[in-house]
Amino acid sequence: MKTREFLLSCLLILVSFCLFPASVLAVSDAQFTVVNNGASSWRLESYSPSEANVGPLAVPSPTLNLVIGKRYEITDPNFSVHPFELIAKGASAAQDTILLSMRVGVTGTFESNPNVNWQDNGTAVVAFTLTPALAADAMAVPGQVPGYRCGVHTTTMRGNIDIKAAPVCGDPNHPFLPGDINHDCTVDLFDFALLAQNWLDCTSPDPNCGYLPWP
Numbered sequence: 599m600k601t602r603e604f605l606l607s608c609l610l611i612l613v614s615f616c617l618f619p620a621s622v623l624a625v626s627d628a629q630f631t632v633v634n635n636g637a638s639s640w641r642l643e644s645y646s647p648s649e650a651n652v653g654p655l656a657v658p659s660p661t662l663n664l665v666i667g668k669r670y671e672i673t674d675p676n677f678s679v680h681p682f683e684l685i686a687k688g689a690s691a692a693q694d695t696i697l698l699s700m701r702v703g704v705t706g707t708f709e710s711n712p713n714v715n716w717q718d719n720g721t722a723v724v725a726f727t728l729t730p731a732l733a734a735d736a737m738a739v740p741g742q743v744p745g746y747r748c749g750v751h752t753t754t755m756r757g758n759i760d761i762k763a764a765p766v767c768g769d770p771n772h773p774f775l776p777g778d779i780n781h782d783c784t785v786d787l788f789d790f791a792l793l794a795q796n797w798l799d800c801t802s803p804d805p806n807c808g809y810l811p812w813p
């Protein structure tokens with residue numbers, strides 16, 4: 599058996615055992631907690647993981663940074679008095695469009711969207727996925743911007759949301775590593791298999807190694 603064929607056979611075995619990690623049920627990508635400053639503003643109390651960079655803490659109704667494609671879990675401990683709402687924020691509360699709402703008796707326009715998968719069981723914790731459709735709806739409506747508010751104190755407890763594009767493999771924050779031959783942002787046996795497929799092949803014209811076409 600040629601060396602290259604032997605290598606490829608070994609790789610096939612390794613690939614079958616090593617490259618199919620058990621799937622993990624994605625609950626949420628990030629979690630954050632919002633609390634009220636009286637009835638005058640919101641406060642972002644905490645978030646995790648730290649790289650989610652949801653927003654500044656201890657700032658009245660801060661602009662929240664949310665990323666398209668991510669699933670978020672929100673904790674709103676005082677939700678019965680200050681129910682969190684995700685909105686297309688108008689110039690005034692009367693011009694807001696409610697997209698998701700923790701307020702009892704209020705149903706946002708995206709709560710039944712299966713991809714958004716709004717989970718609200720009447721507790722302090724809710725979850726949703728910021729789908730491209732939800733983000734586009736929140737962003738694209740003339741005269742409105744992505745935002746959030748309290749479903750009761752709609753005129754005072756309101757803030758903006760900065761929608762971030764979903765990260766993609768190869769963008770400046772997720773560069774291709776040396777050795778990532780197939781550019782899938784992982785250096786693994788698939789890259790090694792590509793290397794092995796062409797091991798000792800040559801296309802050099804000088805010194806000529808016999809690669810066609812000629813000259």
Ligand SMILES: [Ca+2]
Nearest residue numbers: 778780782784
């Ligand atoms: Ca790769």
